[in-house]
Amino acid sequence: MVNVILATAAAAFAPVDQHYLFQARQMQALSLAVHIPLVCFGIAFPSLVLFAEWRSLRTGDPLFRTLARRWSKVMLALFAVGVVTGTILSLELGLLWPGFMAAFGNVFGLGFVLEGISFFVEAIFIAIYVYGWERLPPRLHFLSGFPVVVAGVAGSLFVISVNGWMNQPTGFALAGGVATDVQPWSALFASRYFWHEFVHMYFAGYVVAGFLLASAYAWRFLRGSPDRYERAALTIALSAAAVAAPVQIVIGDWAAREVAKAQPVKLAAMEGLARTTPGAPVHVLGWFDGDQVVYGIEIPRLLSLLAFHNASATVQGLDSVPPAERPPVNVVRFAFQTMVGIGTLLAILSAVYLFVRFRHKRLPTSRWFYRAVLTAGPLSVVALIAGWITTEVGRQPWVVYGVMRTSAAVTGAYGIPIGYGTLILVYLLLAGALVWTLRRLAAAPLDAAAAPALATARLAPSESRESSHAR
């Protein structure tokens, strides 16, 4: 009886003729692109703040306490915006992709339930932590930050488990367009695919948050002689990014091998490999003209070597599936090359930093280094988004890989272009407001909003309430 009803319901979600599928995808992509950098801060920022507080507890140096306090306020503001952009994303799943939700919500939804609970824990303790600076005893306050760290990581783990499932769907059977025999736990967590995605994203969190923070302070370094506070802030942020960025190359290599195994067509699109080839080459730069990569630098056999650790291994090409089942090659390939290119540059910058740091036991002094750090922040966000474009557009035309096409998931409602246009306007407005605020903050970087200011070690003690307390 129930099954009959559900089958009828599934028929009510038969694929519709949606003229604006592409706009719907772009709308979702835009919302993800806005949310994802905030996720990086959710993953990385709490532990950086706690590190600063830990230093203050160990050394009694008020500088670290000031640093942790200021950063925690930024962390809270970013979290608040993340709550909103996260709500938008969950609404959009239903608004734009009802076919997907109706058919598979019962399979992957558990990941979001667990994520929602993590988000809750994060929201509760971030409030206690940030509003409790002057109220809780120091050690208790320090401890209240730990749930924020754990929940931030757990939340991203659960969401990525859903993405892993979309790329390698398991844990259900299909009967008349409805998922039956659902095993939600193993669908999400027994999948091998999601682990590399999670580790890759976890490290990306530190790369992006670290470089973005470092960018802000590098700007101060370029403008004049930075004080002790700014040097400490830059050191912590840049060290976090610099230890993560080089390792990301090894993790990326792992990720690519997993993709080669589970999604050969995505790999073929990433590399612009038209035909199944033994001993396949890699092309750096260039353009895929529908049949081959032109104007690229060919490195023979490298793709086979990287993907299968065998220089003459056969790599599946785009021709292994009908044209209607191939993703848009140039988008995927360009995004992939962008991510790899920027990732490599960031790793080199990190190596320079770590070399100077460990060898000469100081910060780099070259202005060029700080110019590079200044650009590294925004570039790391570009790499992050390019990476997600690679995996999400590379999955097309499927929303659930090999099971449901994105066109079968889309809403039948009218007005997608209106919604998309409105969202663009709202986000542009927000970007404008953000730039304006940052300019104001930059003009008076140590204003009253930063609270008990131990701005610089050069401040007179009377101006520095905290330092006098800590004495």
Next chain:
Amino acid sequence: MLADIPAALMLVGLAAYTVLAGADFGAGFWTLVPGGGRASSAATRDHARHAMGPVWEANHVWLIFVLVVCWTAYPVAFASITSTLSVPFFIAAVGGILRGASYALRGQLDASSGRRLVECVFALSSIMTPFALGTVVGAIAAGRVPVGNARGEAFGSWLNPTSVLIGTLAVATSSYLAAVYLAADARRLGEHALERDFRVRALVLGFVAGALAIAALAVVRADAPLLWSGLTSGAGLAMVCASAAAGLLTLLLVLRRRFEPARASAVGAVGAIVAGWAFAQYPRFLPGLTVEQAAAGPSTLSAVVIGVGAGAMVLIPALTLLFGLFLRGHLDAHGSVEALAADLPRGPAKGRAPRLGWLAITCLLAGCALLVVSDSGWAHAVSVVSLFASVPSAFVLAVDIPSDMPGSPISREGEHRHE
């Protein structure tokens, strides 16, 4: 039975969202009309804004909770609702973005020209969002969401008498709750003028919300007969009566300036409305689809119950702690009790750097080698653990090692006064 549990969880979430986030929206409403009282407009706005500070984020996660439980446990119903009601949901979403952004921005602007504009956006979006979400509830309650991909009317489904009245009621209820809470907060902070103002506002809005609720019943009778019969019989009727009684009790308590009990009974009144709606339409979820028919299979339902149950073990103590601290004023931004660490241990740790360095290098090499060379899941797990040990160690070293060297970023140069 199992099929009903997630619905009950959603109901709890919805009630919590209404009484907690609702009050946040209401506080936004009061920043739009801060005048007419004894306290200055600026003081009123500041009070409304500060009062929601510490609990803002947690309150708004309730909506996410309701959404995710709905799409996991009742996927077809969820997809039908969101696709038909995409317009009000989108309005609520945009309202949410504007609200969140203007709230975050407002904290950065203490006395500048853009402040009024940001405050205005905040207040208007605080009205727009609960109204839109109220019309969604109205559309579901009135049975205007058919099963299927956007099968209902794009506008008629939520721009009808029942929906519009419930949307308006949502705004009024939010403002009413906010006024009661803000009066209680003002009492705690010893702000007498604000306490007086919000007491009057709570009384006025209490009458308005009550009148709207009665009007809504009349409209429902004409516009949504099924809902009407649910609300006027059995458990639905009991809840409507309970809500009315709690509402009257709240007015009485506010009149007698007993704000803390009033806070509780106001919550009861609003929670009872939400429960009444649920009872009135149970077991109907959407036209032609009962809760049981809409429910996912037992494996999914039990996973949801287990997941939420395990989460509740953490969430309930955590929420109790947060609201305990918040309501007792321990998280207030006003005043400050410096609990600073005069007796903290000092001096950086020495002599651990070489060991940490070897750990970082060994784990890094082992992790990279295993990850690149092996294809087995276990080797990857070990290598990931190694990397997670190596990278933080390297980080600590990169930040810390040279702390006694001249020219190092965090050396104590320039701090000789303190030493």
